[in-house]
Amino acid sequence: MRYLLPAALILALGAGFAQSQGGSDKPAPVKARQGIMQNYAFSIGTLGGMAKGEVEYDAQAAQAAADRLVALSSLPQTGYWPEGTSSDDLEGVKALPAIWENMDDFTSGFDTLNEAAMAMADVASDGQQAVAGQMQPLGKSCGACHEDYQMSDD
Amino acid sequence: MRYLLPAALILALGAGFAQSQGGSDKPAPVKARQGIMQNYAFSIGTLGGMAKGEVEYDAQAAQAAADRLVALSSLPQTGYWPEGTSSDDLEGVKALPAIWENMDDFTSGFDTLNEAAMAMADVASDGQQAVAGQMQPLGKSCGACHEDYQMSDD
Numbered sequence: 001m002r003y004l005l006p007a008a009l010i011l012a013l014g015a016g017f018a019q020s021q022g023g024s025d026k027p028a029p030v031k032a033r034q035g036i037m038q039n040y041a042f043s044i045g046t047l048g049g050m051a052k053g054e055v056e057y058d059a060q061a062a063q064a065a066a067d068r069l070v071a072l073s074s075l076p077q078t079g080y081w082p083e084g085t086s087s088d089d090l091e092g093v094k095a096l097p098a099i100w101e102n103m104d105d106f107t108s109g110f111d112t113l114n115e116a117a118m119a120m121a122d123v124a125s126d127g128q129q130a131v132a133g134q135m136q137p138l139g140k141s142c143g144a145c146h147e148d149y150q151m152s153d154d
Numbered sequence: 155m156r157y158l159l160p161a162a163l164i165l166a167l168g169a170g171f172a173q174s175q176g177g178s179d180k181p182a183p184v185k186a187r188q189g190i191m192q193n194y195a196f197s198i199g200t201l202g203g204m205a206k207g208e209v210e211y212d213a214q215a216a217q218a219a220a221d222r223l224v225a226l227s228s229l230p231q232t233g234y235w236p237e238g239t240s241s242d243d244l245e246g247v248k249a250l251p252a253i254w255e256n257m258d259d260f261t262s263g264f265d266t267l268n269e270a271a272m273a274m275a276d277v278a279s280d281g282q283q284a285v286a287g288q289m290q291p292l293g294k295s296c297g298a299c300h301e302d303y304q305m306s307d308d
Contacts (some may be wrong), residue, residue, distance in 0.1 A: 003201025032196035042186035046233065064232035071225050078218035079200065 030093060033080040036072055044142065047120065050128055051135045057128035058059045066124035069117035069138075077107050087151045094151040102148075109145040115143040157186040184247060187234040191224055197222045201274065204282055211282035220278035223271035223292075231261050237250065241305045256302075263299040270280045270295040 024099075043065040049055030050062055084090075086097045099106045116138040123130040180188075197219040203209030204216055238244075240251045253260045269291040277284040 028196045028199055031192045035192035038182075038185045038189035042233070044180045045182055055269050061233055064230035071229055075225055076218035076221050079196070079215055141197075 026090065026092060027082070027085060029080050029082055030090065031086050033095075036075065036080075039068060039072055040142070044138070047124070047131055047138070048109055048135060050053075051109055051132035053128070059125045059127075059132070062124040062131055063121070066117060066121040070114065070121050073110050073114035074115050075110075077110065081106075096149050099149050106145070109141070109149075113138075113141040114145070180244065180246060180290050181236070181239060183234050183236055184239050184244065185273050187249075190229065190234075193222060193226055194296070198225075198292070201278070201285055201292070202289060205286035207282070209237055211285070213279045213281075216278040216285055218273060220275040224268065224275050227234070227264050227268035229264075231264065235260075250303050260299070260303055263295070263303075266298070267292075267295040 046065040050057045087093050088097050120134040200219040204211045240249050241247050242251050274288040
């Protein structure tokens with residue numbers, strides 16, 4: 001019986017899970033992938049702000065943001081995109097049905113992003129101009145995917 | 155002027171950022187860290203469901219969930235926890251002020267989680283019982299931190 005979890009632990013895990021799910025009835029994979037997108041936005045926002053001079057350059061913060069982009073774009077996509085979770089299926093979802101029609105192309109976009117993120121991570125500690133110089137390929141890799149696969153707000 | 159971003163790209167990045175921020179007025183670092191928590195929940199939920207036999211064991215899904223836990227718990231914490239973003243400061247935030255009083259202890263919790271996640275990743279493809287056998291240390295590493303540093307729903 002060593003494989004069974006103690007009841008208290010199951011409850012604790014269940015409670016933690018339920019807490020984290022609170023406030024929205026979206027399926028867990030949707031919340032998870034949208035949570036990742038928040039983290040892309042956070043890191044891109046940090047780096048973009050520094051590139052534009054709107055946020056004071058900070059080597060440690062820039063490096064952390066770039067390292068996060070590398071890690072996030074390396075995450076396995078398995079499980080994030082179940083059928084029935086497109087913008088046609090769910091409220092508050094911008095993932096276009098085109099994703100499911102072109103899954104290989106869609107997921108290959110994360111490899112492109114990962115390359116751009118690694119190029120940023122290589123120089124993120126080298127100063128504001130180094131960060132600014134890598135924003136274009138990074139932004140392009142974001143934009144390519146958003147254009148094809150994310151519903152716009154227009 | 156090669157360091158300046160083209161205006162169109164700045165707009166595109168800004169739009170993407172604004173979209174990802176939509177629907178909540180929480181600060182970006184808070185949304186980002188809560189997004190990570192959604193991903194912990196998603197992976198723990200997948201693995202816990204398989205461990206309990208509520209979800210059919212799937213080696214690829216289990217491995218992806220475990221690999222995600224490893225990657226997420228390795229993320230740099232820099233930037234996620236600015237002052238003024240505790241449960242005392244903001245609505246919809248469960249991060250207790252104790253975090254800021256014990257930042258080193260708090261962040262060391264992610265190292266503990268990372269160790270448990272790596273142990274899970276080592277065996278996640280080996281079957282349902284192997285996953286079940288690693289749930290206890292994994293759940294414990296989650297629970298330890300939630301107990302000290304996250305507001306309960308009671």
